[in-house]
Amino acid sequence: MKGIFAFTAAAFLMAAPALADDDTLTIGMTLSQTGSLNVDSVSQQRGADLWRDDVNAAGGIKAGDKHYKVRFVTYDDQSQGGRVQQLYTRLIVQDKAQFLFGPYSSGLVATAAVISEQYGKLMLVTGGAEVKTYELGNKYLVEVISAANRYFVGAVDALATKNPHARVAYVYSDDPFSKDVIDQIRDRAKKAGLEIVLDESYAPSTTDFSPLINKIIASKADSLLGGGHYPDGATMARQLYDQKADLKWVTLMVAPGNPEFARLGPAALGITVPSQWEIQTSFKQDFGPSAAEFSKKFQDTFKIAADYHSASGYAGGLILQHAIEQAGSIDPDKVLAVLNAMDVTTFFGHFKIATDPEHHGLQVAHDMVVAQWQMLKNGEMGREVIWPLAVQTAALKYPMH
Amino acid sequence: MIGIFASLVDGVLIGSVYGLAAMGLTLIWGVMDVVNLTHGSVIVAGMFALYLLTSAFGISPYLALLPIFIAGFLFGIALYWIAVHRMIGRPPLMILLSTFSVNLVLVGIGTALWGTVLFNVPVTLPGLNVERYTFPGTHILAAVLTAVMAICLYLFLYRTRLGKALRAVASNREAAELSGIPTTRMLSVSFGLGVALAGVSGMLIATLFPFTVLAGDAYQLKSFVVVVLGGLGNPAGALVGGIALGLIEGLAAPFMPVSWTLIIEFALFVVVLIMFPRGIFAFRRS
Numbered sequence: 312m313k314g315i316f317a318f319t320a321a322a323f324l325m326a327a328p329a330l331a332d333d334d335t336l337t338i339g340m341t342l343s344q345t346g347s348l349n350v351d352s353v354s355q356q357r358g359a360d361l362w363r364d365d366v367n368a369a370g371g372i373k374a375g376d377k378h379y380k381v382r383f384v385t386y387d388d389q390s391q392g393g394r395v396q397q398l399y400t401r402l403i404v405q406d407k408a409q410f411l412f413g414p415y416s417s418g419l420v421a422t423a424a425v426i427s428e429q430y431g432k433l434m435l436v437t438g439g440a441e442v443k444t445y446e447l448g449n450k451y452l453v454e455v456i457s458a459a460n461r462y463f464v465g466a467v468d469a470l471a472t473k474n475p476h477a478r479v480a481y482v483y484s485d486d487p488f489s490k491d492v493i494d495q496i497r498d499r500a501k502k503a504g505l506e507i508v509l510d511e512s513y514a515p516s517t518t519d520f521s522p523l524i525n526k527i528i529a530s531k532a533d534s535l536l537g538g539g540h541y542p543d544g545a546t547m548a549r550q551l552y553d554q555k556a557d558l559k560w561v562t563l564m565v566a567p568g569n570p571e572f573a574r575l576g577p578a579a580l581g582i583t584v585p586s587q588w589e590i591q592t593s594f595k596q597d598f599g600p601s602a603a604e605f606s607k608k609f610q611d612t613f614k615i616a617a618d619y620h621s622a623s624g625y626a627g628g629l630i631l632q633h634a635i636e637q638a639g640s641i642d643p644d645k646v647l648a649v650l651n652a653m654d655v656t657t658f659f660g661h662f663k664i665a666t667d668p669e670h671h672g673l674q675v676a677h678d679m680v681v682a683q684w685q686m687l688k689n690g691e692m693g694r695e696v697i698w699p700l701a702v703q704t705a706a707l708k709y710p711m712h
Numbered sequence: 713m714i715g716i717f718a719s720l721v722d723g724v725l726i727g728s729v730y731g732l733a734a735m736g737l738t739l740i741w742g743v744m745d746v747v748n749l750t751h752g753s754v755i756v757a758g759m760f761a762l763y764l765l766t767s768a769f770g771i772s773p774y775l776a777l778l779p780i781f782i783a784g785f786l787f788g789i790a791l792y793w794i795a796v797h798r799m800i801g802r803p804p805l806m807i808l809l810s811t812f813s814v815n816l817v818l819v820g821i822g823t824a825l826w827g828t829v830l831f832n833v834p835v836t837l838p839g840l841n842v843e844r845y846t847f848p849g850t851h852i853l854a855a856v857l858t859a860v861m862a863i864c865l866y867l868f869l870y871r872t873r874l875g876k877a878l879r880a881v882a883s884n885r886e887a888a889e890l891s892g893i894p895t896t897r898m899l900s901v902s903f904g905l906g907v908a909l910a911g912v913s914g915m916l917i918a919t920l921f922p923f924t925v926l927a928g929d930a931y932q933l934k935s936f937v938v939v940v941l942g943g944l945g946n947p948a949g950a951l952v953g954g955i956a957l958g959l960i961e962g963l964a965a966p967f968m969p970v971s972w973t974l975i976i977e978f979a980l981f982v983v984v985l986i987m988f989p990r991g992i993f994a995f996r997r998s
Contacts (some may be wrong), residue, residue: 314992344823345820345823345828346828346926347828347924347926349823349827349828350827350828350829350830352859353827450835485971511970511971512969512971513970513971513975514970514971514974516929516930517970518921518927518930518931518972519726519920519921521719521723521726521851521962522719522722522723522961522962522964522966522970522973523965523970525715525718525719525722525787525845525965525966526715526965526966526970528715528718528844528845529966541828541830541924542830542922542924542926542927545832545922546921546922548992549832549921549922550921553839553846553848553850553920554845554846554848555839555841555846556845569830571829571830572830574830574831574832574922575830575834575922576834577831653873694719
């Protein structure tokens with residue numbers, strides 16, 4: 312009997328959440344260790360992990376007289392909104408997370424935001440760009456990356472410069488983020504003089520793009536703007552190449568931003584991608600590491616090149632750290648007040664959020680670049696920044712092949 | 713007009729590969745009355761087998777077909793003894809749960825090993841050009857190989873003693889046993905064969921599209937639609953059903969948004985289940 316009691320007591324102790332001491336700051340988040348969002352989500356998490364390790368190695372976050380070590384509590388959300396809802400509740404209620412980082416993707420962020428708002432927890436979003444999420448009157452949501460309305464601005468401007476009368480096909484995934492990206496660019500493309508000859512969405516689970524590519528060819532489009540997430544964007548790029556779609560310009564969101572896109576070989580060449588950040592971009596940072604320092608440390612730690620998801624993950628941590636240090640407190644309302652007024656530049660770029668109630672938390676200062684897959688001087692494939700011209704690292708290749 | 717023709721040809725080419733995948737599923741159902749929910753992960757296993765063989769040995773992807781078929785067959789037999797044999801004769805839900813669990817294990821192992829990053833097997837074959845449209849050589853060869861596989865399966869089932877024994881078990885297991893046919897061995901052979909066909913279809917799909925560990929779900933879903941169209945337990949019907957599915961995808965695209973294709977496919981799925989429960993192309997049970 313005594314043994315059973317001891318066993319039960321031990322089980323309860325083990326099941327109880329690890330209680331952080333006073334000098335520890337607990338940040339909760341989910342990541343998609345499994346499921347379709349795994350690649351980009353893990354990349355984002357690696358960036359956040361690197362920030363945590365850097366902060367702790369430097370003695371923690373200074374708030375007033377105290378230094379707080381950072382502790383992450385993470386769960387696998389399996390790339391599913393239902394899991395996000397349960398797990399963010401658990402992070403707040405059971406794990407006593409003091410601050411939250413958002414999950415990856417617009418859909419999951421929208422779900423997590425319901426919980427963070429309900430409990431009044433500050434959540435920094437480094438991977439959810441849908442504008443609508445920031446138009447719902449959320450008070451505790453802070454977007455670090457550019458919103459969906461900025462994604463294709465550079466691509467449209469660059470294309471219009473090269474071919475003011477380009478015949479454009481919009482072909483995009485039927486998910487909230489991708490639809491938002493396209494919706495936000497329609498007016499700009501029209502004003503730039505581009506002719507829209509095809510406007511089609513496809514199911515995110517699409518595995519064969521042949522019928523769509525035949526439609527693109529039938530429409531006599533010479534340019535393509537679209538894509539969605541990782542598997543569909545990569546498949547579309549490969550099939551555009553295999554079926555010789557003969558396009559002069561292809562911009563796909565998200566997928567070509569991942570280093571693994573190079574696995575497509577020649578099918579990747581010439582493809583452009585709106586990017587939140589590229590290794591070559593160099594902003595003069597107000598605090599934190601430079602882009603080169605971050606890239607090197609990331610490469611040394613994870614043995615892979617950093618991408619914009621990992622950079623945004625790190626930048627989210629930096630922004631929170633700076634806000635806490637400026638507030639001199641870990642009180643969420645004081646930290647939020649600092650974030651509302653913050654206008655700074657990190658290696659990731661400019662940070663400033665909208666503070667009007669209709670758009671609170673929406674990122675309004677960060678600028679995106681357009682990168683293109685090209686053959687580099689070392690004979691390998693890689694991305695070069697081709698737009699805006701001010702930060703261009705290589706000439707834009709147009710037509711792409 | 714040429715655009716519609718191109719979409720139809722594409723539909724037939726890719727549909728035949730869907731048909732090959734579904735043949736594996738329907739063969740297992742026909743012989744054993746087992747719905748194999750490891751089907752999707754086996755297709756993915758075929759994809760990864762191709763990737764590993766081509767990247768390790770640098771061989772032509774098509775030379776990997778036979779090794780993948782044999783490995784798939786052996787893997788299928790092992791799977792039968794591990795997850796299926798003890799469930800035979802029990803309520804259908806038990807087999808569903810058993811194969812579903814194995815599916816989760818396989819996907820979990822794959823995710824742990826490779827994550828969900830993209831893999832690509834670069835294959836370059838000269839295609840066929842018609843005006844601005846190109847039919848990639850990989851698509852044409854995949855359809856040809858599917859036809860060859862279907863003929864081989866037909867010859868096996870109808871011209872060999874083992875194939876006839878399989879059909880006897882499918883037709884009446886007790887009578888087959890009374891006739892001296894080792895039915896348990898036949899069941900494991902049919903499961904091995906079904907898995908081998910799924911693996912080879914995965915291998916052929918990997919020559920057409922990039923893939924991830926999670927790619928199996930979409931093809932498994934398509935296989936179910938194809939099996940219902942072609943008739944449960946009917947391998948020939950599965951091939952025709954696959955081509956029909958490809959044609960629907962190809963034919964619908966020029967006339968409506970492609971996002972409607974899925975709706976049409978699954979509406980058809982429900983209609984066929986209600987109106988033709990033995991499948992539109994269920995000429996007879998093989």
